[in-house]
Amino acid sequence: MKTISQRELAARSKAVLDDVEAGETYHITRNGTEIAEVRPLGARRRFVPVEELQRKWQHAPRIDAERMRAEADEFFGSEDRVGESDNPWERA
Template identity: 45%
Template structure:
Protein backbone atom coordinates (compact mmCIF):
# COMPACT_ATOMS: atom_id res chain seq x y z
CA UNK A 1 0.00 0.00 0.00
CA UNK A 2 1.44 3.36 -1.05
CA UNK A 3 1.88 6.11 1.51
CA UNK A 4 -0.59 8.98 1.36
CA UNK A 5 0.81 12.25 0.09
CA UNK A 6 1.29 14.90 2.75
CA UNK A 7 -0.21 18.34 2.36
CA UNK A 8 0.29 21.31 4.62
CA UNK A 9 -2.50 23.18 6.29
CA UNK A 10 -1.63 26.11 4.02
CA UNK A 11 -1.89 23.90 0.89
CA UNK A 12 -5.26 22.70 2.07
CA UNK A 13 -6.45 26.28 2.48
CA UNK A 14 -4.97 27.60 -0.78
CA UNK A 15 -5.70 24.58 -3.01
CA UNK A 16 -8.91 23.33 -1.39
CA UNK A 17 -10.87 22.82 -4.64
CA UNK A 18 -8.06 20.87 -6.27
CA UNK A 19 -7.52 18.77 -3.14
CA UNK A 20 -11.22 18.12 -2.58
CA UNK A 21 -11.61 17.07 -6.22
CA UNK A 22 -8.77 14.56 -5.68
CA UNK A 23 -10.45 13.26 -2.51
CA UNK A 24 -13.72 12.90 -4.41
CA UNK A 25 -11.87 10.72 -6.92
CA UNK A 26 -10.43 8.45 -4.22
CA UNK A 27 -7.17 10.14 -3.18
CA UNK A 28 -6.34 10.36 0.53
CA UNK A 29 -3.99 12.89 2.13
CA UNK A 30 -2.17 13.34 5.43
CA UNK A 31 -2.47 16.94 6.63
CA UNK A 32 0.49 18.54 8.41
CA UNK A 33 0.97 21.71 10.45
CA UNK A 34 4.40 22.97 11.39
CA UNK A 35 5.87 19.72 10.07
CA UNK A 36 3.71 17.50 12.29
CA UNK A 37 1.01 15.18 11.02
CA UNK A 38 -2.33 16.33 12.43
CA UNK A 39 -4.95 14.43 10.47
CA UNK A 40 -6.05 12.53 7.43
CA UNK A 41 -8.33 13.63 4.66
CA UNK A 42 -9.93 10.50 3.23
CA UNK A 43 -12.79 9.84 0.81
CA UNK A 44 -16.04 8.48 2.21
CA UNK A 45 -16.96 4.97 1.21
CA UNK A 46 -19.85 5.04 -1.20
CA UNK A 47 -22.50 2.40 -0.74
CA UNK A 48 -24.45 1.29 -3.73
CA UNK A 49 -28.16 1.99 -3.47
CA UNK A 50 -29.19 -0.12 -6.43
CA UNK A 51 -28.37 -3.72 -7.23
CA UNK A 52 -29.22 -4.90 -10.74
CA UNK A 53 -31.82 -7.68 -10.91
CA UNK A 54 -29.36 -10.14 -12.45
CA UNK A 55 -26.83 -9.57 -9.66
CA UNK A 56 -29.49 -9.97 -6.96
CA UNK A 57 -30.71 -13.18 -8.59
CA UNK A 58 -27.16 -14.54 -8.76
CA UNK A 59 -26.55 -13.73 -5.06
CA UNK A 60 -29.90 -15.26 -4.08
CA UNK A 61 -29.32 -18.60 -5.78
CA UNK A 62 -27.20 -19.82 -2.89
CA UNK A 63 -29.61 -18.65 -0.17
CA UNK A 64 -31.42 -21.24 1.89
CA UNK A 65 -35.17 -21.74 1.45
CA UNK A 66 -37.50 -19.98 3.88
CA UNK A 67 -40.07 -22.01 5.80
CA UNK A 68 -42.99 -19.58 5.70
CA UNK A 69 -44.77 -21.20 8.67
CA UNK A 70 -41.65 -20.93 10.86
CA UNK A 71 -41.16 -17.33 9.68
CA UNK A 72 -44.71 -16.39 10.68
CA UNK A 73 -44.34 -18.18 14.02
CA UNK A 74 -41.17 -16.17 14.70
CA UNK A 75 -43.01 -12.95 13.87
CA UNK A 76 -45.91 -13.87 16.15
CA UNK A 77 -43.51 -14.67 18.98
CA UNK A 78 -41.82 -11.28 18.62
CA UNK A 79 -45.05 -9.31 18.33
CA UNK A 80 -46.57 -7.70 21.41
CA UNK A 81 -50.17 -8.86 21.06
CA UNK A 82 -51.21 -6.73 24.04
CA UNK A 83 -50.06 -3.46 22.47
CA UNK A 84 -52.66 -0.72 22.43
CA UNK A 85 -54.62 -0.36 19.22
CA UNK A 86 -53.45 2.90 17.60
CA UNK A 87 -56.98 3.42 16.29
CA UNK A 88 -58.58 3.05 19.74
CA UNK A 89 -60.59 -0.08 19.00
Protein backbone atom coordinates (compact mmCIF):
# COMPACT_ATOMS: atom_id res chain seq x y z
CA MET A 1 0.00 0.00 0.00
CA LYS A 2 1.24 3.46 -0.88
CA THR A 3 0.11 6.82 0.49
CA ILE A 4 -0.05 9.87 -1.77
CA SER A 5 -1.57 13.33 -1.55
CA GLN A 6 -4.60 14.49 -3.50
CA ARG A 7 -2.34 16.83 -5.46
CA GLU A 8 0.03 13.99 -6.37
CA LEU A 9 -2.92 11.87 -7.49
CA ALA A 10 -4.11 14.68 -9.76
CA ALA A 11 -0.64 15.15 -11.22
CA ARG A 12 0.10 11.44 -11.71
CA SER A 13 -3.35 9.92 -12.18
CA LYS A 14 -2.38 7.77 -15.18
CA ALA A 15 0.64 6.26 -13.41
CA VAL A 16 -1.35 5.70 -10.21
CA LEU A 17 -4.18 3.98 -12.08
CA ASP A 18 -1.66 1.84 -13.97
CA ASP A 19 -0.25 0.76 -10.59
CA VAL A 20 -3.76 0.05 -9.29
CA GLU A 21 -4.49 -2.03 -12.35
CA ALA A 22 -1.32 -3.99 -11.60
CA GLY A 23 -2.58 -4.71 -8.05
CA GLU A 24 -1.27 -1.77 -5.98
CA THR A 25 -3.44 -0.03 -3.36
CA TYR A 26 -3.15 3.69 -2.65
CA HIS A 27 -4.37 5.74 0.30
CA ILE A 28 -5.11 9.32 -0.70
CA THR A 29 -4.53 12.17 1.75
CA ARG A 30 -5.84 15.72 1.90
CA ASN A 31 -4.07 18.09 4.29
CA GLY A 32 -2.28 15.11 5.83
CA THR A 33 -5.48 13.15 6.59
CA GLU A 34 -6.31 9.94 4.76
CA ILE A 35 -9.62 10.38 2.97
CA ALA A 36 -9.81 7.60 0.38
CA GLU A 37 -8.48 4.28 -0.76
CA VAL A 38 -7.94 3.41 -4.42
CA ARG A 39 -7.57 -0.31 -5.05
CA PRO A 40 -8.24 -2.81 -7.80
CA LEU A 41 -11.82 -4.06 -7.96
CA GLY A 42 -10.65 -7.67 -8.04
CA ALA A 43 -8.73 -7.25 -4.78
CA ARG A 44 -11.85 -7.07 -2.63
CA ARG A 45 -11.47 -9.25 0.42
CA ARG A 46 -14.06 -11.89 1.11
CA PHE A 47 -12.62 -12.89 4.49
CA VAL A 48 -11.80 -10.56 7.34
CA PRO A 49 -9.76 -12.08 10.20
CA VAL A 50 -11.47 -12.10 13.61
CA GLU A 51 -8.59 -10.14 15.13
CA GLU A 52 -9.14 -7.28 12.68
CA LEU A 53 -12.86 -7.17 13.42
CA GLN A 54 -12.18 -7.14 17.17
CA ARG A 55 -9.77 -4.21 16.77
CA LYS A 56 -12.37 -2.26 14.77
CA TRP A 57 -15.20 -3.09 17.18
CA GLN A 58 -13.17 -1.75 20.13
CA HIS A 59 -13.65 1.75 18.71
CA ALA A 60 -17.33 1.32 17.80
CA PRO A 61 -19.82 3.35 19.82
CA ARG A 62 -21.65 1.63 22.65
CA ILE A 63 -25.33 0.92 22.02
CA ASP A 64 -27.94 1.55 24.68
CA ALA A 65 -30.68 -0.92 23.69
CA GLU A 66 -33.33 0.65 25.93
CA ARG A 67 -32.70 4.13 24.53
CA MET A 68 -32.71 2.79 20.98
CA ARG A 69 -36.06 1.02 21.62
CA ALA A 70 -37.53 4.22 23.13
CA GLU A 71 -36.40 6.27 20.11
CA ALA A 72 -37.84 3.68 17.70
CA ASP A 73 -41.15 3.62 19.59
CA GLU A 74 -41.27 7.42 19.54
CA PHE A 75 -40.61 7.52 15.80
CA PHE A 76 -42.63 4.50 14.62
CA GLY A 77 -45.08 4.10 17.49
CA SER A 78 -45.28 1.07 19.75
CA GLU A 79 -48.78 -0.16 18.81
CA ASP A 80 -47.65 -2.54 16.07
CA ARG A 81 -44.49 -3.72 17.80
CA VAL A 82 -43.96 -7.47 17.86
CA GLY A 83 -43.56 -8.68 21.41
CA GLU A 84 -41.82 -11.77 22.75
CA SER A 85 -45.09 -13.72 22.93
CA ASP A 86 -45.90 -13.25 19.22
CA ASN A 87 -42.45 -13.70 17.68
CA PRO A 88 -43.00 -14.57 13.97
CA TRP A 89 -39.66 -16.42 13.83
CA GLU A 90 -40.44 -18.74 16.73
CA ARG A 91 -40.91 -22.36 15.70
CA ALA A 92 -44.15 -24.02 16.64
